[in-house]
Amino acid sequence: MPAAIRLALVCAFSVLAGAQDSHDDRTRHAVESLAAEALRSQDAYRNLGVLCDSVGHRLSGSPQYDLAIQWALKQMKADGLQNVHTEKVMVPVWRRNAERAALIAPAHHELSILGLGMSVPTPKGGITADVVVVGSFAELEKLPGDKVKGRIVLFDVPFTGYGATARYRVLGASAAARKGAVGALVRSLTPISFDTPHTGVLHYEEGAPKIPAAAVSVENATMMRRMWERGETIKLHLEMACEQLPDAPAANVVGEVLGSEKPEEIVVVSGHLDSWDVGQGAQDDGVGCALALEAGHLIQRLGLKPKRTIRVVLFANEENGNRGGLGYLEAHRAELPNHMAAIESDSGNGLAKGLSLELHDIKGAAPVNRERAFNLFKRLKPYLEPLGAGRLEPGGSGVDVGPMVQAGVPGIGIEHDTTHYWDVHHSKADTFDKINKDDLARNSAIVAITTFLLADLSERL
Numbered sequence: 001m002p003a004a005i006r007l008a009l010v011c012a013f014s015v016l017a018g019a020q021d022s023h024d025d026r027t028r029h030a031v032e033s034l035a036a037e038a039l040r041s042q043d044a045y046r047n048l049g050v051l052c053d054s055v056g057h058r059l060s061g062s063p064q065y066d067l068a069i070q071w072a073l074k075q076m077k078a079d080g081l082q083n084v085h086t087e088k089v090m091v092p093v094w095r096r097n098a099e100r101a102a103l104i105a106p107a108h109h110e111l112s113i114l115g116l117g118m119s120v121p122t123p124k125g126g127i128t129a130d131v132v133v134v135g136s137f138a139e140l141e142k143l144p145g146d147k148v149k150g151r152i153v154l155f156d157v158p159f160t161g162y163g164a165t166a167r168y169r170v171l172g173a174s175a176a177a178r179k180g181a182v183g184a185l186v187r188s189l190t191p192i193s194f195d196t197p198h199t200g201v202l203h204y205e206e207g208a209p210k211i212p213a214a215a216v217s218v219e220n221a222t223m224m225r226r227m228w229e230r231g232e233t234i235k236l237h238l239e240m241a242c243e244q245l246p247d248a249p250a251a252n253v254v255g256e257v258l259g260s261e262k263p264e265e266i267v268v269v270s271g272h273l274d275s276w277d278v279g280q281g282a283q284d285d286g287v288g289c290a291l292a293l294e295a296g297h298l299i300q301r302l303g304l305k306p307k308r309t310i311r312v313v314l315f316a317n318e319e320n321g322n323r324g325g326l327g328y329l330e331a332h333r334a335e336l337p338n339h340m341a342a343i344e345s346d347s348g349n350g351l352a353k354g355l356s357l358e359l360h361d362i363k364g365a366a367p368v369n370r371e372r373a374f375n376l377f378k379r380l381k382p383y384l385e386p387l388g389a390g391r392l393e394p395g396g397s398g399v400d401v402g403p404m405v406q407a408g409v410p411g412i413g414i415e416h417d418t419t420h421y422w423d424v425h426h427s428k429a430d431t432f433d434k435i436n437k438d439d440l441a442r443n444s445a446i447v448a449i450t451t452f453l454l455a456d457l458s459e460r461l
């Protein structure tokens with residue numbers, strides 16, 4: 001970050017924070033130090049580079065995931081965190097192995113595919129079938145059964161946002177199978193493509209036959225759409241040798257900065273350590289891990305001593321099972337009432353524009369006082385505004401912290417700018433070269449400041 005921008009940010013802090021909260025010099029000093037040090041040190045950038053290049057992608061149950069655990073433990077210890085340890089969870093083990101798809105008619109084209117995570121394989125030798133192209137679940141439902149039976153259904157659904165489009169990847173295979181299809185293809189979830197397929201998890205619904213499913217590049221999907229609209233017969237050969245092995249041990253990695261006044265009360269700051277098995281898992285979610293680690297590291301190194309304990313958690317298995325998040329809930333159920341908040345960053349390295357707060361009522365307890373919680377949450381605003389992250393709104397938090405948030409812990413999502421996140425998400429292109437150094441430094445400041453302020457608030461959310 002250029003010195004001028006750095007100075008401007010630090011000055012803005014002094015003015016804003018000073019105007020709103022002049023009695024609290026300690027907080028202002030802590031926030032200024034965190035911002036200045038995050039922007040100066042670039043440690044998150046260096047650490048993320050090591051994770052991406054020297055560990056690489058790290059799907060649950062892979063040898064690389066074990067290497068990632070070692071990387072995280074070493075980093076936490078080097079950063080001076082306390083109580084550094086792993087917490088074992090059992091994870092599903094899915095392996096991609098060889099896969100291939102080719103059009104046979106109306107012309108020969110090798111296709112760019114990535115099998116969807118947790119897919120079943122094709123029979124040995126693959127399947128050859130005609131392709132049916134649909135643009136929605138409704139279109140599929142309208143087709144007569146004999147038009148789908150024995151065929152491969154292609155869901156050619158343009159990307160209109162992750163939530164809206166991901167359901168075709170997650171549920172498409174079962175919807176196609178219920179109508180007798182023998183395979184499913186999904187147009188990759190991305191607004192832009194250079195013939196790069198994007199993988200992701202699928203979910204087989206109970207009662208539907210399990211059929212193999214893969215993501216196909218936007219270029220290939222739109223080509224088949226054009227053929228379909230011309231009324232041509234599309235014949236395709238699909239071969240996938242993926243396999244589901246027995247569950248294997250993995251772990252969440254945990255380290256702490258102990259609280260100075262209420263060490264038993266906890267603020268979790270987190271990302272997920274696993275990734276898909278292509279690219280380097282740089283944006284998803286190497287960034288979240290680097291930011292959570294750096295939050296702990298900066299607060300520790302600057303000797304800021306927040307009132308409550310900061311617990312850095314790098315979760316296992318977000319991508320295809322969420323066993324890390326579920327395992328954390330089970331292991332820490334007894335101390336859950338002591339969890340002040342759980343922060344997660346899992347949407348890449350776009351500059352964070354703000355935070356979202358997720359609150360859930362717990363069965364049998366008094367409903368959450370949302371107005372009070374939100375007013376407390378808003379106290380962070382003047383400290384985040386100079387960094388461009390002053391948008392504090394109700395919203396979601398993260399998949400990994402999800403189980404504890406559902407159980408009543410206030411969840412905090414880091415709201416990154418996702419304009420270019422989906423371009424590389426879950427694809428071979430999610431690599432370290434796309435990480436903007438200055439954005440990562442600024443995001444480090446935002447996450448560290450958020451973590452410190454929550455751990456140091458006078459009251460609980």
Ligand SMILES: [Zn+2]
Pocket residue numbers: 272284285318346
């Ligand atoms: Zn993720």
